[in-house]
Amino acid sequence: MSDTSTRESEALALIERVRAKPARFKDDQITMAHGAGGKATQTLIAGLFLPAFGGEALRELGDAGVVDGLALTTDSFVVKPIRFPGGSIGELAVNGTVNDLAVAGACPLALTLSFVLEEGLAADDLRAEVEAIAAAAAAAGVEIVAGDTKVVERGRCDSMYVTTTGLGKLDPRASLSTGSLRPGDKILVSGSIGEHGTAVMLARGEFELEAPVESDTRSLWPAVDALLDAAGPSLRCLRDATRGGVASALNELAQASAVAMVVREAAVPVRPPVAGACEILGIDPMYVANEGVLVAFVAPEAADDALAALSSAPGCEAAAEIGEVKTDPPGMVLVETAFGGRRVMDLLVGDPLPRIC
Amino acid sequence: MKYVDEYRDAELGRVLAGEIVATVEPGREYKIMEVCGGHTHTIYKYGVDDLLPANVELVHGPGCPVCVIPMGRVDDGIAVAHAPGVIFTCFGDMMRVPGGSGTLLDAKARGADVRMVYSPLDALRIARENPDREVVFFAVGFETTAPSTALTLKRAKAEGIRNFSCFSNHVTIVPPLRALLESPDLRLDGFIGPGHVSTVVGARPFEFIPADYGKPIVISGFEPLDLLQSVYMVLRQLVEGRCEVENQYARVVPDDGNPAALAVLEEVFELRPHFEWRGLGFISHSGLKLSEAYRDLDAELRFEVPGVRVADPKACQCGEVLKGVIRPWECKVFGTACTPERPIGTCMVSSEGACAAYYNYGRFAREREVV
Amino acid sequence: MRVVAERDAGLALCADEAGVKLDVMTDLVGAVFPGDGLLVHAGVALARLA
Numbered sequence: 001m002s003d004t005s006t007r008e009s010e011a012l013a014l015i016e017r018v019r020a021k022p023a024r025f026k027d028d029q030i031t032m033a034h035g036a037g038g039k040a041t042q043t044l045i046a047g048l049f050l051p052a053f054g055g056e057a058l059r060e061l062g063d064a065g066v067v068d069g070l071a072l073t074t075d076s077f078v079v080k081p082i083r084f085p086g087g088s089i090g091e092l093a094v095n096g097t098v099n100d101l102a103v104a105g106a107c108p109l110a111l112t113l114s115f116v117l118e119e120g121l122a123a124d125d126l127r128a129e130v131e132a133i134a135a136a137a138a139a140a141g142v143e144i145v146a147g148d149t150k151v152v153e154r155g156r157c158d159s160m161y162v163t164t165t166g167l168g169k170l171d172p173r174a175s176l177s178t179g180s181l182r183p184g185d186k187i188l189v190s191g192s193i194g195e196h197g198t199a200v201m202l203a204r205g206e207f208e209l210e211a212p213v214e215s216d217t218r219s220l221w222p223a224v225d226a227l228l229d230a231a232g233p234s235l236r237c238l239r240d241a242t243r244g245g246v247a248s249a250l251n252e253l254a255q256a257s258a259v260a261m262v263v264r265e266a267a268v269p270v271r272p273p274v275a276g277a278c279e280i281l282g283i284d285p286m287y288v289a290n291e292g293v294l295v296a297f298v299a300p301e302a303a304d305d306a307l308a309a310l311s312s313a314p315g316c317e318a319a320a321e322i323g324e325v326k327t328d329p330p331g332m333v334l335v336e337t338a339f340g341g342r343r344v345m346d347l348l349v350g351d352p353l354p355r356i357c
Numbered sequence: 358m359k360y361v362d363e364y365r366d367a368e369l370g371r372v373l374a375g376e377i378v379a380t381v382e383p384g385r386e387y388k389i390m391e392v393c394g395g396h397t398h399t400i401y402k403y404g405v406d407d408l409l410p411a412n413v414e415l416v417h418g419p420g421c422p423v424c425v426i427p428m429g430r431v432d433d434g435i436a437v438a439h440a441p442g443v444i445f446t447c448f449g450d451m452m453r454v455p456g457g458s459g460t461l462l463d464a465k466a467r468g469a470d471v472r473m474v475y476s477p478l479d480a481l482r483i484a485r486e487n488p489d490r491e492v493v494f495f496a497v498g499f500e501t502t503a504p505s506t507a508l509t510l511k512r513a514k515a516e517g518i519r520n521f522s523c524f525s526n527h528v529t530i531v532p533p534l535r536a537l538l539e540s541p542d543l544r545l546d547g548f549i550g551p552g553h554v555s556t557v558v559g560a561r562p563f564e565f566i567p568a569d570y571g572k573p574i575v576i577s578g579f580e581p582l583d584l585l586q587s588v589y590m591v592l593r594q595l596v597e598g599r600c601e602v603e604n605q606y607a608r609v610v611p612d613d614g615n616p617a618a619l620a621v622l623e624e625v626f627e628l629r630p631h632f633e634w635r636g637l638g639f640i641s642h643s644g645l646k647l648s649e650a651y652r653d654l655d656a657e658l659r660f661e662v663p664g665v666r667v668a669d670p671k672a673c674q675c676g677e678v679l680k681g682v683i684r685p686w687e688c689k690v691f692g693t694a695c696t697p698e699r700p701i702g703t704c705m706v707s708s709e710g711a712c713a714a715y716y717n718y719g720r721f722a723r724e725r726e727v728v
Numbered sequence: 729m730r731v732v733a734e735r736d737a738g739l740a741l742c743a744d745e746a747g748v749k750l751d752v753m754t755d756l757v758g759a760v761f762p763g764d765g766l767l768v769h770a771g772v773a774l775a776r777l778a
Contacts, residue, residue, distance in 0.1 A: 208478065209749070280475075337403045344720050477770075478753065508755050553769055609775045
């Protein structure tokens, strides 16, 4: 190795040591970055929440917490606008929580539903969301068993905030854990990425940009069911690729299992309108939120069967194998570009921001 | 997208990479600088570096207009953002640039109405839709985006929109290049010329580089194949002993640039006597402010602006990185005290900054096999 | 991007092949007609494409 590359390797090793240090939450105020699902969110969780009340279940940092064969999860929905092409806040609330249970390997049993409503909200708007929730719950086969309603003054919440808690029963076929990935495992994605976040961004109307993109919100339980059937114990882990996109999900798991990952960019399914809108705004679709996409890690011998089963689930026709787990460098996710080069795909600090120039 | 896909053809990339290897003299080191944030982005996004032989190094110069904004100017922006009734608009990258005491994102968290826009037209629309608020557009960029700002200001004036103003941090490309080439600690063999800037200014303004400093320059497009071909063209010049301006992006860049764009810049802007560039110091006639005819749309005149110069933190080596004198990882605080989460300098903030690009995309030891 | 329709003097609705549409300032490239190819950056057409 030349002197320069030796010095570069030393610099990189120092950086890895710094990155490996436990997170400390040192910010003096909360900014939008803390809610984006990237590094700032991670620091908040690891540096403030876990030290305060993190027990064994929480420290798994799975999509749901597992206690005595039951999975329990919670989610808040603060999307703006509350209705957008392909869905609305009510549907997200049901599907989002059902999916957190599903990817924990739990069959969804019941939901609770909590509304914070803005003074002045039109009754018709509330009615529309209530109907959307009922339809989504029926489609997902879950019962809503308890709830709460609060109203706050005009301007204190955008139309409505919705919080759901979900309870599920661990499926006996599932042996999933965030720390179980092994080198050689194949990485699958259940469908085209970046649809939901792009649809919402465009629906906000802040940019003079239009594209035929709709939210992909759907229950992922049928997809999980198919995977459990086809791969069973060879299925290592599943993750809902919501806020922070596929990139964040992969990074979280690479860290949890202390493995590396290589993703083949050309294999990742992205529809042209999503790619086009994201390119104009300077955002990478890998970081854009999805509401109906999961990533799955499967032992290599079961990968073909798993992919076949996955693609037959509703909404998963575009499912694809996108990469592989490796040993080294641990915790790092790399992308093999379509052009033949490689780059790192790290967590973002906050929300993906457009480039200029 | 198909037009653009052709240029991403990996097969052609491998062929070009082979020609590059065949062209270079073994044992000779080549250092080529690119001065366009868009080029930095393409190189890292596609891993273009990986296709080059070890003795050809691409160095990232001051082509990222966000990266050269001094901390004091950010503070000025924050002061305006906190003024009563102001809606402060800027491009996304500006939101996390550190000023003397925080970023625009921090100001937003403290109650300033700071909004991200993709084009100055979005900012003008916000002004139309909010007649009782003062909308300020924090303009950043080289000659690529300056025409967009200029056209927007013309529209604002023509429509008589009074609640809109522009805080200009536009800069021009030639002065920092000259300053770089005058710098004694610079060791460069050639340049890759900026693509979008050249569609506006043309190829001629770069003739001083071969003429006065004896370095070849090739103006390049943005697809990875464009960059590879441009690197090849620079190397060919060096090997053949030629020294000239070549235009690899001739399909889009006319030699004389865009006269309509130059005319609108002439009408709306004038050169400041000097302007401070982070890491490069004061450079004369390098910054644009609004011309006399557009003074009433100038946010620096409409608002109280502190105008205090803030010295860069002692640890910051952004200047050396911007000049290509050190590589990002050679900066003493790279990746330790200065990270994307807690940037000390601007090179670590913008996605086109050399340090952010290396940290986010390039940060792995290529000699190590991914096992 | 390709021009879909003229909106106003100097403003055109443009779209790419994937159906992504945006308003673009065309003052710098002269008169445009539906089907014209433009190089667009930050909401302004900088050059014509063949």
